[in-house]
Amino acid sequence: MNRRQITLITTFCAAILLIGVVVGGLTLGEERLSTNLDIRNASPSLEHPFGTDHLGRDMLTRTLKGLTVSIGVGVIAAAASAAIALVLGMLAATMGKAVDAAISWLIDLFLGVPHLVALILISFTLGGGLKGVVAGIALTHWPSLARIIRAEVMQLRSAEYVQISRRLGKSRWWVASRHILPHLFPQLLVGLVLLFPHAILHEASISFLGFGLSPHQPAIGIILSESMRYLTSGMWWLAFFPGISLLIIVRAFDTLGDNLRLLTDPHRAHQ
Amino acid sequence: MPTQTKSKPILEVEELSISFAQYTSGLRQSSLKVIADLSVSVCPGEIVAVVGSSGSGKSLLAHAILGILPGNAAISGSIRFAGQKLTAEYQEAIRGREIALIPQSVNYLDPLMQVGKQVRNAAKIARGSSPDRAAARKIQREAFARYNLAPEVERLLPFQLSGGMARRVLVATALVSSARLVIADEPTPGLDDAAVRETLGCFRELADQGRGVLLITHDIETALEIADRIAVFYAGTTVEVAPVQDFSGGGEALRHPYTKALWRSLPKNDFAPIPGFQPHPNALPEGCLFQPRCPMATPECTAGRPEMRAVREGMVRCIHAS
Amino acid sequence: MGLVPFILKKLLRMAALLIALCILSFWLVSYSPLDPVQAYVGADMTRVSSEQSEMIAEYWGLNKPPLERFLHWGSAVLHGDLGTSMIFRRPVAEVIGERFMASLALMSTAWLLSGVLGFALGAVAGMKQGTWADRLIKWYCFTLASTPAFWLGLLLVMVFAVWLGWFPVGLGVPAGKLADDVTLANRIYHLILPALTLSILGVANVALHTRQKLVDVLASDYILFARARGEKGLQLFWRHGLRNVALPAVTIQFASISELIGGTVLAEQVFSYPGLGQATVQAGLRSDVPLLLGIVIFSALLVFVGNLAADIIYRVVDPRIRKGESA
Numbered sequence: 028m029n030r031r032q033i034t035l036i037t038t039f040c041a042a043i044l045l046i047g048v049v050v051g052g053l054t055l056g057e058e059r060l061s062t063n064l065d066i067r068n069a070s071p072s073l074e075h076p077f078g079t080d081h082l083g084r085d086m087l088t089r090t091l092k093g094l095t096v097s098i099g100v101g102v103i104a105a106a107a108s109a110a111i112a113l114v115l116g117m118l119a120a121t122m123g124k125a126v127d128a129a130i131s132w133l134i135d136l137f138l139g140v141p142h143l144v145a146l147i148l149i150s151f152t153l154g155g156g157l158k159g160v161v162a163g164i165a166l167t168h169w170p171s172l173a174r175i176i177r178a179e180v181m182q183l184r185s186a187e188y189v190q191i192s193r194r195l196g197k198s199r200w201w202v203a204s205r206h207i208l209p210h211l212f213p214q215l216l217v218g219l220v221l222l223f224p225h226a227i228l229h230e231a232s233i234s235f236l237g238f239g240l241s242p243h244q245p246a247i248g249i250i251l252s253e254s255m256r257y258l259t260s261g262m263w264w265l266a267f268f269p270g271i272s273l274l275i276i277v278r279a280f281d282t283l284g285d286n287l288r289l290l291t292d293p294h295r296a297h298q
Numbered sequence: 299m300p301t302q303t304k305s306k307p308i309l310e311v312e313e314l315s316i317s318f319a320q321y322t323s324g325l326r327q328s329s330l331k332v333i334a335d336l337s338v339s340v341c342p343g344e345i346v347a348v349v350g351s352s353g354s355g356k357s358l359l360a361h362a363i364l365g366i367l368p369g370n371a372a373i374s375g376s377i378r379f380a381g382q383k384l385t386a387e388y389q390e391a392i393r394g395r396e397i398a399l400i401p402q403s404v405n406y407l408d409p410l411m412q413v414g415k416q417v418r419n420a421a422k423i424a425r426g427s428s429p430d431r432a433a434a435r436k437i438q439r440e441a442f443a444r445y446n447l448a449p450e451v452e453r454l455l456p457f458q459l460s461g462g463m464a465r466r467v468l469v470a471t472a473l474v475s476s477a478r479l480v481i482a483d484e485p486t487p488g489l490d491d492a493a494v495r496e497t498l499g500c501f502r503e504l505a506d507q508g509r510g511v512l513l514i515t516h517d518i519e520t521a522l523e524i525a526d527r528i529a530v531f532y533a534g535t536t537v538e539v540a541p542v543q544d545f546s547g548g549g550e551a552l553r554h555p556y557t558k559a560l561w562r563s564l565p566k567n568d569f570a571p572i573p574g575f576q577p578h579p580n581a582l583p584e585g586c587l588f589q590p591r592c593p594m595a596t597p598e599c600t601a602g603r604p605e606m607r608a609v610r611e612g613m614v615r616c617i618h619a620s
Numbered sequence: 621m622g623l624v625p626f627i628l629k630k631l632l633r634m635a636a637l638l639i640a641l642c643i644l645s646f647w648l649v650s651y652s653p654l655d656p657v658q659a660y661v662g663a664d665m666t667r668v669s670s671e672q673s674e675m676i677a678e679y680w681g682l683n684k685p686p687l688e689r690f691l692h693w694g695s696a697v698l699h700g701d702l703g704t705s706m707i708f709r710r711p712v713a714e715v716i717g718e719r720f721m722a723s724l725a726l727m728s729t730a731w732l733l734s735g736v737l738g739f740a741l742g743a744v745a746g747m748k749q750g751t752w753a754d755r756l757i758k759w760y761c762f763t764l765a766s767t768p769a770f771w772l773g774l775l776l777v778m779v780f781a782v783w784l785g786w787f788p789v790g791l792g793v794p795a796g797k798l799a800d801d802v803t804l805a806n807r808i809y810h811l812i813l814p815a816l817t818l819s820i821l822g823v824a825n826v827a828l829h830t831r832q833k834l835v836d837v838l839a840s841d842y843i844l845f846a847r848a849r850g851e852k853g854l855q856l857f858w859r860h861g862l863r864n865v866a867l868p869a870v871t872i873q874f875a876s877i878s879e880l881i882g883g884t885v886l887a888e889q890v891f892s893y894p895g896l897g898q899a900t901v902q903a904g905l906r907s908d909v910p911l912l913l914g915i916v917i918f919s920a921l922l923v924f925v926g927n928l929a930a931d932i933i934y935r936v937v938d939p940r941i942r943k944g945e946s947a
Contacts, residue, residue: 132637135633135637136637136640136641136644138878138923139637139641139878139920139923139924140641140878140916140919140920140923141878141879141881141882141885141919141923142878142879142882143881143882143885143886144881144882144885144900144915144916144919145916147885147900147901147904147912148645148648148649148904148912148916149648150904151649151652151904151907151912152648152649152651152652153652154652224766228766228768231768232768232769232770232882232886235768235770235886235889236885236886236889236901236904236905237901237905238904238905251768251770251771251774254774255774255890258774258777258778258782259782261782261783263778266771266774266775266778267775267778270768270771270774270775271771273768273771274763274766274767274768274771277766277767277768278762278763278766281762281765281766
């Protein structure tokens with residue numbers, strides 16, 4: 028088996044895993060989450076592979092639902108961030124030196140504050156909750172992708188066929204929609220997928236700290252934050268399984284993005 | 299100029315092929331043969347030039363002899379050094395001691411190390427396991443003095459050298475190695491006339507010390523000035539090996555149609571370009587590699603690859619040559 | 621450009637960015653629906669009458685229009701006065717200074733440890749490119765990059781503090797001890813687990829970067845020539861690899877202070893370590909606006925200083941830039 032076949036297979040596996048988690052999270056019934064004090068604080072078993080919590084809720088179900096919430100929030104926030112990156116990257120590349128300088132300055136400004144601190148500030152501004160997390164992640168994660176898009180657009184603009192189109196008197200919009208956007212699409216897609224892991228990790232972190240979703244929307248960060256209270260009691264499964272599931276999901280998204288980049292990058296096609 | 303020496307060759311390359319693994323379309327892996335059935339030999343005290351167009355993979359010949367090809371390269375054929383077959387272990391043992399490389403450009407020097415130190419390192423390795431600082435320094439200073447490099451040059455970094463200085467430093471690494479075979483890979487491009495002449499003088503000097511020099515170049519005029527024998531490289535193989543004297547007049551003494559055409563294409567001769575292009579390694583023609591561009595081609599030329607055979611004082615890969 | 625004009629230019633840019641950051645952050649928090657008065661009073665909002673609440677607002681200047689408040693705050697900041705923390709009831713600068721000293725011990729330990737370890741791992745992986753050692757190190761680094769910092773902290777607490785009982789579960793100093801009785805050994809003892817958490821995570825970035833750089837160096841023409849001269853193995857690394865890879869590694873480590881601060885916030889929360897990170901979370905959760913603003917600006921300052929240090933080191937150490945200018 029050669030490298031490219033392995034890449035394709037791992038991409039496929041990562042995608043299946045992610046789809047499986049989301050489908051599981053959406054279809055698993057609420058009945059496994061109902062309070063059942065008879066089976067509370069049970070360690071992992073065949074019936075409850077991830078154990079149960081202090082209310083007797085099945086941790087596997089909670090984890091899957093929590094991951095689904097986190098993936099959902101992460102994907103929405105990453106998409107918003109990618110949209111910001113696309114707009115600013117294209118503006119920087121096409122609107123002249125002054126705009127370019129202003130946007131590069133803005134990028135420096137946003138990279139200057141540690142992500143988590145910025146997330147806390149933005150989440151505080153919006154009074155916490157879902158919109159705080161989404162806005163926070165969207166507003167903090169765009170700079171690197173914006174730089175990539177800017178560089179890509181700059182390169183495309185100097186390409187000969189674009190130059191010719193412009194001399195033929197095609198409008199900016201025509202050039203942008205016919206020549207630039209289609210070529211940008213693979214980069215944008217890869218950039219978006221590579222934003223997912225960061226977005227999900229940051230969503231989990233900010234929820235863990237108590238700024239994110241409310242305890243009524245049990246995202247994975249909240250489950251882990253709750254587990255902290257039971258650490259000293261030896262109930263290791265409360266923190267272990269949700270955390271490692273989060274790790275696997277983030278890693279799967281990362282693999283997916285990296286592989287997509289390898290598969291779409293013509294320079295790496297022969298490796 | 300000494301003609302072909304009668305001594306035993308220091309280097310004999312026979313039927314050397316080098317191919318690379320790569321992905322062609324989709325998921326298929328295939329191998330691309332960049333050098334095919336190349337044969338050439340070098341005797342002590344002799345300069346042999348391998349001449350071919352730029353970017354045709356000639357440098358790989360040097361890398362194959364030194365055993366520093368990249369991991370995805372596969373080679374076949376035989377390379378002998380002083381009569382002994384060059385295996386990977388043997389290559390590792392004699393690299394830098396018996397065989398020295400003079401690379402193309404200043405990029406081949408460590409950008410963050412003073413050039414004097416790099417030459418001293420070469421001297422130390424050439425002298426085996428007991429590196430003596432003072433002795434290495436002495437050897438390096440002598441080499442620098444010989445190539446008109448001021449003493450303060452040894453403390454410069456590569457980016458501070460001029461093109462000519464860089465070339466002399468590179469040649470110095472070969473001089474201090476006391477190697478019996480020196481391989482120079484495109485040593486002249488980007489140099490002005492004086493620097494070219496100076497560099498070529500260095501090679502003659504190395505050869506006159508009894509070393510064999512293999513000069514790999516795309517510049518046939520330079521090669522003609524300095525070499526004793528010329529090996530003409532076309533589409534991944536040698537089509538002719540000829541003594542330098544055969545390159546004269548209208549090229550009547552030359553054996554291969556490509557060599558003749560190449561000779562006539564020089565500005566000082568007819569300046570007549572050869573029609574067509576060299577084939578890409580993954581789209582080689584049937585039979586003789588030069589046949590699609592050859593004015594003398596006959597139907598037999600497409601039948602099979604011609605073998606290398608001796609004609610007069612040289613070798614040729616053409617069924618019509620006499 | 622000489623070094624001094626270069627630094628001046630960078631400082632000027634940094635000052636402009638900091639000013640913009642002040643404006644932006646102040647504007648952001650002024651729109652927060654969370655009531656700062658509540659932060660001052662604490663949870664017992666029901667016991668406070670509306671008059672009292674207004675008096676508090678008056679005292680903190682909360683009832684004035686945002687612009688006026690900003691000018692007031694901004695001019696104070698310019699004089700080095702970041703205001704008074706509502707939850708600590710002490711000047712923000714003092715709180716930040718004290719908390720930062722605690723965090724500094726944690727961050728610098730983690731920074732050094734992860735830098736050294738990461739460089740070593742990256743160097744091994746790069747030299748052994750394509751072997752199982754390389755694959756293992758790469759796999760480890762990629763997995764670390766996907767690991768939530770707080771979860772790693774939780775794991776370490778479970779294993780080393782709860783199961784093995786080697787370390788305390790939390791707090792920067794032993795509970796119930798007077799500040800004067802706390803010894804250096806106490807502090808170090810409480811520092812180990814959070815520092816370990818941050819070090820383990822910090823390794824990934826510098827290791828992967830060093831590996832990539834070393835792979836590039838090993839594929840370079842000068843390594844090819846060095847091999848042609850008979851150099852091999854470790855000799856190649858000591859002579860050519862190290863000197864060409866060390867500088868980028870140091871630079872990347874300086875430039876990664878932003879991530880280190882993020883990790884510190886999480887680690888301090890997990891280990892209840894009373895540092896700047898914990899203060900950030902408290903300030904955010906309890907709407908302590910002056911402290912939150914102070915921390916945002918201070919953390920940005922740290923990041924800028926880290927980046928500036930990276931730039932300066934590059935210019936001072938890299939002979940291509942250093943000698944290129946004097947020549």
